[in-house]
Amino acid sequence: xxxxxxxxxxxxxxxxxxxxxxxxxxxxxxxxxxxxxxxxxxxxxxxxxxxxxxxxxxxxxxxxxxxxxxxxxxxxxxxxxxxxxxxxxxxxxxxxxxxxxxxxxxxxxxxxxxxxxxxxxxxxxxxxxxxxxxxxxxxxxxxxxxxxxxxxxxxxxxxxxxxxxxxxxxxxxxxxxxxxxxxxxxxxxxxxxxxxxxxxxxxxxxxxxxxxxxxxxxxxxxxxxxxxxxxxxxxxxxxxxxxxxxxxxxxxxxxxxxxxxxxxxxxxxxxxxxxxxxxxxxxxxxxxxxxxxxxxxxxxxxxxxxxxxxxxxxxxxxxxxxxxxxxxxxxxxxxxxxxxxxxxxxxxxxxxxxxxxxxxxxxxxxxxxxxxxxxxxxxxxxxxxxxxxxxxxxxxxxxx
Numbered sequence: 001x002x003x004x005x006x007x008x009x010x011x012x013x014x015x016x017x018x019x020x021x022x023x024x025x026x027x028x029x030x031x032x033x034x035x036x037x038x039x040x041x042x043x044x045x046x047x048x049x050x051x052x053x054x055x056x057x058x059x060x061x062x063x064x065x066x067x068x069x070x071x072x073x074x075x076x077x078x079x080x081x082x083x084x085x086x087x088x089x090x091x092x093x094x095x096x097x098x099x100x101x102x103x104x105x106x107x108x109x110x111x112x113x114x115x116x117x118x119x120x121x122x123x124x125x126x127x128x129x130x131x132x133x134x135x136x137x138x139x140x141x142x143x144x145x146x147x148x149x150x151x152x153x154x155x156x157x158x159x160x161x162x163x164x165x166x167x168x169x170x171x172x173x174x175x176x177x178x179x180x181x182x183x184x185x186x187x188x189x190x191x192x193x194x195x196x197x198x199x200x201x202x203x204x205x206x207x208x209x210x211x212x213x214x215x216x217x218x219x220x221x222x223x224x225x226x227x228x229x230x231x232x233x234x235x236x237x238x239x240x241x242x243x244x245x246x247x248x249x250x251x252x253x254x255x256x257x258x259x260x261x262x263x264x265x266x267x268x269x270x271x272x273x274x275x276x277x278x279x280x281x282x283x284x285x286x287x288x289x290x291x292x293x294x295x296x297x298x299x300x301x302x303x304x305x306x307x308x309x310x311x312x313x314x315x316x317x318x319x320x321x322x323x324x325x326x327x328x329x330x331x332x333x334x335x336x337x338x339x340x341x342x343x344x345x346x347x348x349x350x351x352x353x354x355x356x357x358x359x360x361x362x363x364x365x366x367x368x369x370x371x372x373x374x375x376x377x378x379x380x381x382x383x384x385x386x387x388x389x390x391x392x393x394x395x396x397x398x399x400x
Contacts, residue, residue, distance in 0.1 A: 005127075006186055012136055014186060015124060017178045018079065018116040020147040021086070022059065024174055025113060026052055027148045027259075028155030030238040031252060032164040039164075040099040047099060049235040049367045053360050054103040056231055058110020059117060060356030066118040067349035072198040075123045076188050082115020083179040087172050094168035109171075116178065118349060126189035149259040153252035206346040216347070218395040219336035220355050222282065223329060225388040227359030229289075229381045230325045232366030233318065240374050245311050254315065261319045265326025278331035279392060285327040286389040292320045293382035297375050305373070314374060321381060 006014070029051055037045035062082070070078040086109050093105035128136050158170050196202075210216055237255065242248035273281055296317040303310040333351070340347035362384070369376035 008136070010185070011127070014178075014181050015120050015136070017181065018120040021083075021116045021175050021178055022113055023147040024151050024154075025055060025086075025109065025171055026234065027151035027255070028158075028167060028170065029055075030152050030234075030255070031156040032159050032167055033238045034242055034248060035159065035164040036099070036102070040102065046239070046368050046370055049239065049370075050099075050103055050364065051106060052235040053231060053364050053367065054106040055110040055113070056356060056363075057360040058107035058112075059114050060110070060353050060360060061107075062111035062114025063118055063349055063353035063356060065349075066114040067122060068198060068203055068346060070115075070119040070122055070190070071196045071346075074188050074192075074195065075119050075126065075190050076182060076186065079115045079119045079123075080179055080183060082112045082119070083175045084112070085109075085115075086112030086175050088112075090168040090171045090175075094165045116175075118352065121348070123186075123189045149256040149263075152255045156252045203346070207350055210340060210347050210350045213339055215339060215395060215397045216336045216351065218391055219332045220351050222286075222388045222391050222395075223332040223336070223351070223355040224358040224362070225384045225391075226286075226325060226328045226332065227355055228362035228366060229321060229384055231359055231363035232377060232380065233321045235363065235367035236370050236374065236377050237318065239370055240314070240377075244305060244373055245314065246306075247311070258315065258319050258322060262322030262326065265323040266330075268323075269327050269330065273331060278335050279395065282328045282331050282335075283389055283392040285324055286385045286392065289320065289324050289385040290382050290389065292317060293378045293385065297378035297382065300373065300375060300378075317374075317378065324385075 005011075033048045033051060034045075036051060037048035041047045066078060066082065089105045089109035089112060093102050093109065096102040096105055124136055154170070155167055158166050162169075238248075238251060241251040241254065247254065269281065276284075296313060300310060300313060303313070333348075336351045337347055366377060366380045366384075369380060
């Protein structure tokens with residue numbers, strides 16, 4: 001019996017929850033970093049930040065294959081399989097005796113999370129196209145942006161009640177609910193007759209075609225730099241709140257404020273991109289970030305770190321970094337995929353995977369440069385933004 005298709009409202013809410021598996025897996029983990037550092041790596045507490053970047057690394061690796069697998073096996077099979085792998089990895093992390101085991105489990109967890117991350121978008125493409133697809137994704141992302149605002153608070157409640165290992169139980173519950181919703185309510189969106197065989201030669205040809213295009217290469221490189229700024233800031237945020245400003249207890253509430261304020265970037269981008277074009281908006285954002293980060297790095301050492309002024313400067317700067325992601329990443333994706341319409345799904349997997357994995361390589365030293373203040377991070381972000389702005393200036397092709 002053919003299952004009745006979901007109404008658009010329920011489909012959007014379900015898609016937002018699948019997206020949110022990623023945000024919850026990163027942001028709810030942040031309040032646990034001090035306890036993890038104390039228990040598993042007391043001599044080098046900065047290494048606890050790798051809990052964030054190891055997950056992102058796994059997600060990037062999984063992105064290489066999730067899209068092509070879903071083209072061959074169906075959308076629901078790959079999403080539910082990814083959730084299954086994610087759950088097994090969370091169980092391993094919950095009982096891991098060493099930091100190295102936790103990090104390995106987080107990589108595996110990220111690989112599993114790539115299923116909901118990539119394939120949920122493919123599912124939207126199966127059902128909608130053009131402006132209607134953009135509308136559905138926009139609504140899903142609006143709901144999704146609420147998760148980073150509340151995830152640290154939810155994580156801190158679980159951790160305070162049951163300890164840091166219990167947060168992995170919360171991950172399992174959240175992912176299981178998303179998987180049940182998909183499995184019980186959503187019909188498969190890719191019919192068998194539309195599926196394609198999984199052939200290494202086809203994947204290799206797509207990879208070569210994507211990397212041979214100069215605009216795509218430039219967009220991937222700039223996206224890598226922007227992701228590195230975002231991941232480096234995320235991994236260092238909790239230590240800065242705790243060690244620099246002594247506000248570990250109020251971190252979830254402040255992070256919620258940062259998430260809500262920076263969420264306005266998507267609305268700003270929607271209002272400006274048609275008029276200004278993607279290249280100009282990305283370039284202007286990177287140039288603004290250079291000035292913001294350099295100014296912050298130069299001014300903060302002149303202030304008393306215990307003063308409300310220093311903390312206010314930090315909050316403002318962090319909002320600016322997160323807003324940069326909202327004003328650049330979507331536009332860079334569009335620039336990369338514009339000449340790849342005939343292999344858009346494959347190109348999306350290739351571009352997303354390369355940018356994510358390469359960004360982790362840059363974000364790890366960026367986060368570990370923490371010296372008790374956010375100054376090294378700010379200098380690093382200004383340098384990455386400068387390189388990105390130069391790459392945008394040299395990007396070939398027509399202005400769009």
